[in-house]
Amino acid sequence: MRPLVADIDLAALCHNYRHACACAPQSRSVAIIKADAYGHGAIECAKALVGEAPAFGVACIEEALALRQAGIDTPIVLLEGIFSADELALVDEHGFWIAVHSAWQVEALLSFAPHRPIPVWLKVDSGMHRLGFAPEEIESLWARLSQAPQVGELVLMSHFASADASDSGYFEIQLQRIVALAHALKAPLSIANSPATLAWPVAHGDWNRPGIMLYGSDPLEVANASSRDLRPVMTLRSQVIALRDLAAGEPVGYAGRWRAPRPSRIAVVAAGYGDGYDRHAQDGTPVLVDGQRCTIAGKVSMDMLTVDVTDLPEVRIGSEVVLWGRAANGTVLSVDEVANGCDTISYTLLTGILPRVPRRYLSNDQA
Known part of the structure; x- marks a missing residue:
């Protein structure tokens, strides 16, 4: 047979996940396994982390359903939320958690009657300018969602554009915006991606979202002692x-x-x-x-x-x-x-x- 093969070291994956947790012992770490676990195989990687990771993060409902069909019942966050209102029935059936980043998603959710409240991660655009609500919209949305019977646990989330960079200027601007909002709302917070998990303890929230670091790649522009402890998967x-x-x-x-x-x-x-x-x-x-x-x-x-x-x-x-x-x-x-x-x-x-x-x-x- 042709000799090319991708060997996937599940022990290294577990090591890297535990390292993410050790970097932020006061946080819970969602294991990000979108895009087929960054090419490593989402089902096998998820199975290796079942019992360690309190939740998995994927990009879309198709990725989440594949994990459920493989027998994985760990909570799963849909990081881009739903793409159409009819997905809410599957969210309800399978107990998924959803990000909410657009007004139509809010309206769809509040028009839906789930069998149980759906955990929601409300996304604020703190400066990435990709997905999320403007900071000045968050207070009213937070109040509305907090009072809605359709909504379970509510988490405030955002995403850094430059946590990997040696120049921390824009990172600090984003951090100040989102932390100020979280303090004002007394909201659980999720903002730390892989580079922030490794290099910015100030950004460690209630939930962190390590991704590429789980697979042994150093996301930092300049490696530090923590990132050097990662193992290739x-x-x-x-x-x-x-x-x-x-x-x-x-x-x-x-x-x-x-x-x-x-x-x-x-x-x-x-x-x-x-x-x-x-x-x-x-x-x-x-x-x-x-x-x-x-x-x-x-x-x-x-x-x-x-x-x-x-x-x-x-x-x-x-x-x-x-x-x-x-x-x-x-x-x-x-x-x-x-x-x-x-x-x-x-x-x-x-x-x-x-x-x-x-x-x-x-x-x-x-x-």
Whole structure:
């Protein structure tokens, strides 16, 4: 069989979730598993965290229903709320919690007759300017929802635009706005995403929402001691399937972007953009071959990519290749470093791995 596989280390996932909790011991942490757990497999990741996470966060009702159908009965927050009023029947049936960010959602909810009150997370736009109500609208909405029999627990939520940045100016503006509102309303608060969980204790609320950090990617612009404790969850692993010896000046791959600067040895690896590996990877993007660092040489193809292994004479057909994650010898190649070589972010690499790449789930004993 084709050797490309995404190994998912569930022990590392649990470690990272516990680390999020340890960063904010006075908060409860919603495990964010939207977008198929950032490409890692939402059902398997949720099962690994059942009993630890008090709630899961997803983007839409389809993602939530898949978890329920898999037998997961942990509370689930729909982070974008409902997309149409008729979804409220499913929200009621399955006990979902919903974000409310628009006036039509409020009206739909207050026109509905649930069998039990629905927990609501009221979203304020503190400066992201994406979803949420303006701060000056919140007091009246909070009062209205607090008094409505359709509404259960009510939480005030917002989202930071720049909690990951080394320049904290705009983060602090957003923080001041939302904290002032929460104090005025005596409202439970949820504002901390992954970077705020790791770097901004002042933003830790009643509920935090760690996402990308659960999967071992460092969301901070400048790593800190806390983010360095994260462990990679996905290892994208393949093998060398061919070797080529080239004379100096010979090109490699489409359009001959890379030319051998000396007599060179090129390893062909079973992985390409048809698997979700980013076609924008530049020459020099790091790869591990037999646990040793080398670099991509030439454009990524649909099913293959090429690596310069001139300085690794022991490489053979069948040698282990790690595109990101942990090699057999323990060496780690961060997905964040690979993302930098592709001029993107780790989120796009992890969520971009396509279904033809099998996920292999490793338990605590196997990892």
